[in-house]
Amino acid sequence: MKAKTKYVPVPSTTILPERDAGRAPVLECVKLGITLGGIKAVEDFNLTVGRTEIVGLIGPNGAGKTTVFNLLTKVYQPTTGTILLNGQDTHGMDTRQVNKAGIARTFQNIRLFRNLSVIDNVKTAMNNEMHYNMLSTILRLPDYRREEVAAHRRALKLLSIFDMQHMADAPAGSLPYGAQRRLEIVRALATNPSLLLLDEPAAGMNPSETADLMDNIRKVHEMFQIAIVLIEHDMSLVMNICEGICVLNFGHVIAKGTPDEIQNNPAVIEAYLGRKKEA
Amino acid sequence: MTMRRLINLKRAEARKIYLTYAVVIVAYIVCQVMSSTKFLSSSMRGMLVPICAYMVMAVSLNLVVGILGELSLGHAGFMSVGAFSGVATAILLQGVIPFAPVRLAIAMIVAAIFAAFAGFIIGIPVLRLKGDYLAIVTLAFGEIIKSILNNFYMGIDSQGIQMSMLSDTTRLLPGGKLIIRGPMGISGIQKIATFPAGAILLIIALMIVFNLVNSRSGRAFMAIRDDRIAAESIGLDITKYKMMAFVMSAALAGAAGALFAMNYSTIVANKFDFNTSILILVFVVLGGQGNMLGGIIAAAVLTILPEKLRSFSEYRMLLYAIVLIVMMLATNNAEIKEFLSRLNPFRRKEA
Numbered sequence: 001m002k003a004k005t006k007y008v009p010v011p012s013t014t015i016l017p018e019r020d021a022g023r024a025p026v027l028e029c030v031k032l033g034i035t036l037g038g039i040k041a042v043e044d045f046n047l048t049v050g051r052t053e054i055v056g057l058i059g060p061n062g063a064g065k066t067t068v069f070n071l072l073t074k075v076y077q078p079t080t081g082t083i084l085l086n087g088q089d090t091h092g093m094d095t096r097q098v099n100k101a102g103i104a105r106t107f108q109n110i111r112l113f114r115n116l117s118v119i120d121n122v123k124t125a126m127n128n129e130m131h132y133n134m135l136s137t138i139l140r141l142p143d144y145r146r147e148e149v150a151a152h153r154r155a156l157k158l159l160s161i162f163d164m165q166h167m168a169d170a171p172a173g174s175l176p177y178g179a180q181r182r183l184e185i186v187r188a189l190a191t192n193p194s195l196l197l198l199d200e201p202a203a204g205m206n207p208s209e210t211a212d213l214m215d216n217i218r219k220v221h222e223m224f225q226i227a228i229v230l231i232e233h234d235m236s237l238v239m240n241i242c243e244g245i246c247v248l249n250f251g252h253v254i255a256k257g258t259p260d261e262i263q264n265n266p267a268v269i270e271a272y273l274g275r276k277k278e279a
Numbered sequence: 280m281t282m283r284r285l286i287n288l289k290r291a292e293a294r295k296i297y298l299t300y301a302v303v304i305v306a307y308i309v310c311q312v313m314s315s316t317k318f319l320s321s322s323m324r325g326m327l328v329p330i331c332a333y334m335v336m337a338v339s340l341n342l343v344v345g346i347l348g349e350l351s352l353g354h355a356g357f358m359s360v361g362a363f364s365g366v367a368t369a370i371l372l373q374g375v376i377p378f379a380p381v382r383l384a385i386a387m388i389v390a391a392i393f394a395a396f397a398g399f400i401i402g403i404p405v406l407r408l409k410g411d412y413l414a415i416v417t418l419a420f421g422e423i424i425k426s427i428l429n430n431f432y433m434g435i436d437s438q439g440i441q442m443s444m445l446s447d448t449t450r451l452l453p454g455g456k457l458i459i460r461g462p463m464g465i466s467g468i469q470k471i472a473t474f475p476a477g478a479i480l481l482i483i484a485l486m487i488v489f490n491l492v493n494s495r496s497g498r499a500f501m502a503i504r505d506d507r508i509a510a511e512s513i514g515l516d517i518t519k520y521k522m523m524a525f526v527m528s529a530a531l532a533g534a535a536g537a538l539f540a541m542n543y544s545t546i547v548a549n550k551f552d553f554n555t556s557i558l559i560l561v562f563v564v565l566g567g568q569g570n571m572l573g574g575i576i577a578a579a580v581l582t583i584l585p586e587k588l589r590s591f592s593e594y595r596m597l598l599y600a601i602v603l604i605v606m607m608l609a610t611n612n613a614e615i616k617e618f619l620s621r622l623n624p625f626r627r628k629e630a
Contacts, residue, residue, distance in 0.1 A: 075508070094511075095511040096511055096514050096515065096516060096517075099511075099512060099513060099514035100514050104512070104513070105512055107508075107509065107512075111506045111508060111509035111512075112505075112506070113506055113509065113510075114505050115501065115505055116498065116501055116502065116505065120498050120501075123498060124495075124498040124502045124510075124513065124515070125513040125514075126495075127495050127498070127513075127514070127515055128514045130495045132494075132495070134496070134523075137490055137491055137494040137495075137496060138486070138487050138490050138491065139490075140490060144494065147495075151495075187513060188512075188513070190513075
């Protein structure tokens with residue numbers, strides 16, 4: 001493994017929200033790129049995310065949005081470029097280490113532990129903060145009990161943010177679709193991330209569920225004071241809660257800016273709607 | 280409110296576990312009474328210890344197959360490692376510890392340690408694989424263990440323990456004794472395995488597995504089984520937890536192997552072949568993956584059944600196969616399942 005280089009702060013060209021000014025960004029991608037099967041799925045991807053910023057990642061289907069998430073969480077190792085997480089180079093890290101360093105994510109197609117109960121899904125995500133050993137496990141020593149009770153309480157508290165504490169004992173696979181999506185977010189939060197990646201959190205939701213989700217994302221953002229990057233096709237959600245938006249098309253960033261700027265950007269309009277036929 | 284919820288939850292989790300313990304203890308008492316009142320035939324009495332050993336094997340394999348979700352086809356290999364190391368230990372300790380139950384306990388602990396070590400060594404290459412590939416490679420390692428034990432010689436004399444491979448080159452001094460004799464295995468074993476010892480081992484195995492499953496490690500095993508990618512994304516060390524389950528399972532299989540071997544006067548490596556591995560897998564699959572009680576019952580039924588069918592002589596294995604298929608159909612039938620769950624005295628009352 002290559003030695004991890006310490007990040008030397010350089011003046012960022014990206015405008016961060018005013019409250020994050022002067023604080024080191026949580027995430028900085030520099031010239032990130034990956035070639036998959038000879039195709040440059042993502043190329044020259046630069047993104048800076050402020051400590052408590054909500055960033056939207058949008059673009060037409062196949063633009064490389066989920067690939068960016070997979071690069072950030074090291075499901076794919078980037079072929080070029082650098083990812084700095086809290087100032088630390090993530091080169092050579094695997095998915096597990098990136099999670100420990102502070103990135104948690106949800107998945108486009110829900111990936112829950114379907115046969116575990118709702119609360120066990122959340123407690124599994126707390127595994128790295130529990131320390132009792134094999135002997136305590138088998139003999140049920142006091143530290144087993146202490147840590148399990150503490151984890152149980154914290155898991156219930158996290159579930160109550162999304163008003164799911166009454167479902168704690170149900171198998172995760174039996175939950176309705178919307179609740180499964182929410183549980184995935186709770187599970188990600190249970191790992192104490194500094195950056196939360198949400199991959200199409202509103203996919204398959206009706207407008208009222210989407211509105212609830214929007215409130216919940218705001219609530220999570222306020223309570224935990226973390227940065228959130230979300231991929232979403234629902235423009236009302238993106239335009240409402242994102243402070244910065246990054247538009248991808250064919251693996252390239254075609255626009256970056258505030259929601260207002262993006263809505264009036266000709267390149268974005270072209271990517272989504274096509275070019276007006278010349279008369 | 281939180282505390283009360285927690286207690287309720289514990290109760291819901293515990294219900295199935297209590298039922299398992301209760302069934303095991305009641306079955307033990309019934310068998311013990313029947314055996315002391317000569318109600319059991321002598322052939323049945325002789326099967327009590329092997330049944331216990333197979334039950335422990337079922338519980339141990341269930342940890343890998345049902346909880347971790349990986350198919351292992353070489354479990355008899357760990358059983359044989361335990362059998363040989365356990366019996367050798369018991370023979371070596373014969374003069375030192377005259378009290379048989381203590382000797383048996385030490386032999387089983389040594390057997391568990393040896394089997395766990397074998398599990399660790401095999402686990403390093405095997406656990407890098409997934410699914411079918413993992414199953415095939417465990418099968419191969421099961422056969423490798425059998426071949427090694429078939430060609431392994433160990434003896435003891437005044438100079439200490441001597442070992443050799445392929446042929447007996449130990450050259451023991453007069454008064455020395457060859458314990459493991461390659462394909463001839465070990466003979467002249469003192470039958471110190473008893474039914475109560477088997478029952479205690481089963482209870483300990485159940486305790487270890489249940490406590491492991493209801494802990495952070497157990498949740499990690501099941502998370503890896505349900506979704507490996509999600510498990511990695513929340514920071515679980517996949518290799519570590521797979522290894523933990525595999526080694527623990529091997530250790531329990533080793534202890535069961537020692538118990539099994541010390542019920543016979545002779546033990547050979549060929550006894551623990553591929554067929555035995557499959558038999559144990561059948562216990563687990565028939566009893567329900569992840570269902571410890573089911574595996575225990577399947578182990579008992581499928582060990583007794585061939586004996587009971589002896590009177591049908593040449594049709595024995597045919598009937599065995601038919602009963603197996605009927606049992607599989609029956610345990611998958613929703614109505615029969617419902618009926619069986621109604622028999623559960625610990626069942627929560629439906630509102």
